[in-house]
Amino acid sequence: MKRIPANSTSATKGHELVSSLQNRFVSGLETLASTLGSNQRFSPVEWFRDGGRHGGGIRYESADGDLFGRGSVNVSQVHYDDNPEKKLGSASAISTIIHPKNPLAPSVHIHISWTEMKNGKGYWRMMADLNPSNENPAHTLQFLDAMKEAAPNCYDEAVAQGNRYFFIPALGRHRGVAHFYLENYRTGNADADYALAKTIGEAAIDTYLEILTQALQNPAKATDVEQAAQLAYHTLYFFQVLTLDRGTTTGLLVHDQNDVGIMGSLPALVDRKLLASWIERMQAPQNRLLEALVAALPGTSPALVDEAVKQKLAEVVRSHYRRHPEAIEMQASGNFIPPTVKNHS
Template sequence: MKRIPAASPTATRAHELVTHLQSRFVSGLEQLAHSLNSTQHFSPVEWFRDEGRHGGGVRYETAAGELFGRGSVNVSQVHYDDDAEKKLGSASAISTIIHPVNPLAPSVHIHISWTEMKDGSGYWRMMADLNPSNENTAHTEQFLAAMQKAAPTQYDEAIAQGDRYFFIPVLDRHRGVAHFYLENYCTHDSEADFALAKTVGEAAIDTYVNIVTTTLANEKVAAEQQKSAQLAYHTLYFFQVLTLDRGTTTGLLVHDQNDIGIMGSLPAYVDRELLTSWVERMPAPQDELLQALIAALADTSPAPVDEAVKKRLAAAVRKHYQNYPEAIHMQASGNTIPSTVKNHR
């Protein structure tokens, strides 16, 4: 099979950008591993949308290594150049999550994407958020300072949107500690918008690699309490992604040809009992969704989130929103809600 790229020059340029960011991040993480005498590396996995006719993507992934328990750096481009009935022209994106093994090193999520309609209009989505299980205030300040330098004019709005999007109402807390989020971003200056996406992506990647390099180079051994905090935090991360994250849910509803890639953000292990304790806090029908997610896990402590489990989780999420389509409105949002699923229909 062969992936057919989008025909639009703007989409081509956006795909070149997200591929550049992917290469920059994978290279930085592998150089980090090499500097610490680790053999852990990221392996490419290709996937195809409709056997490549409508694009697809390549993700670089790693798991169960010395440094990273789970890592995915996914680039995709989906397009509908041959379907005049679709309003969506193309969507080009990098979406990445890294979960280090050491509880003192934070996780990170970065997403940069360009969505282009058939009429030539389009918008950027830019997300960068730091997610530690054991917060280091110096890391938080370093990450936020880098985001402010990358987007000084947009910074306040991005932080406000991020704090709104990553808040978990039933737990009365945020997922992470530093949340940068611009949704439906588009100004009259397309070149400046492109430059902003590039600068934000590079700043988030470079800052994170620096934070993790510094943390792991110090060779501090985590205490058992910090390891327990990491498992609890990874459980919270799992919970937020699968019950609130609109990007994950819409990706699963649009198609079923990259479920493992979409689930690449999930940590390697979660606490099943902790998840169960949150069921009674969930409003209907989301309590049923959480119960279905728990049922997809092995009855062990901790419960592994391997490839087979990811497939069951994807199926559970898809089935839930097919049964309760109105429940999508209970998911997280920034200032605006993108019509992702509608665009693909």
């Protein structure tokens, strides 16, 4: 089986960029692991869209190690060069999440993507957010300063969009502490837009590696309270991704050929009882979604989110929004909501 790449020059360039960011991040994570005396590595997993005819991707993943409880660095390109009925030409993306095992080391989420329509128009989506279970204010400032230096002219807008997108109304709080989000980004200068996406991606990756090094090089022993805070925060992260994150939902609705990859952002362990306590805070029909998600988890405490569970959770989300398509409007958004599912239809 072989992945067929998209035809357009800009799609090729976009895929080369996200692939270079993937290599940069995986190499940096593995170098850090070696420096710290860990043998944890990231293994490649390839997937194919329609047997490779419409692209696919490769992700590097790691789990249950001494440094990373869960880690996924996924690159994909989906295209419809052979289907004139599709409005979407191609979409090339890197989407990555790292959940360190140490409660004093923050998680990170980074997403850079180029979406191109067949009419020649295209746009970038750029996200970077720091997600500690036990916040270190110096790390928060370090991450935000790096984003501001990378994108000084659109930093305020990106932070405003990020703060809006990652707010969880039912819980009255945000996921994460540092949010950067540019949706539907395009100017009249394609080269400058590409350069900005590259700069933001590299800055987010490099800064996170610096923060991770600081947290893990001479790690303090986490207290029981800090350990408990990590489990509670990972539960919140799970909640936000599966009930609010528009990218996760649209990915699952578009196709079912990379469910485990799309669910790669989920942490390894969650508190099933805490998750269930939030059902009553949810509006209908989202309360039924959360009930079904809780039911799909194992009854252990804490509940392990392995590949089999991820498959079940993917089906729960997909089935829910097929029954309640109007509920997608209840999901998170920035200043612009891309018609992703419609573009793939």
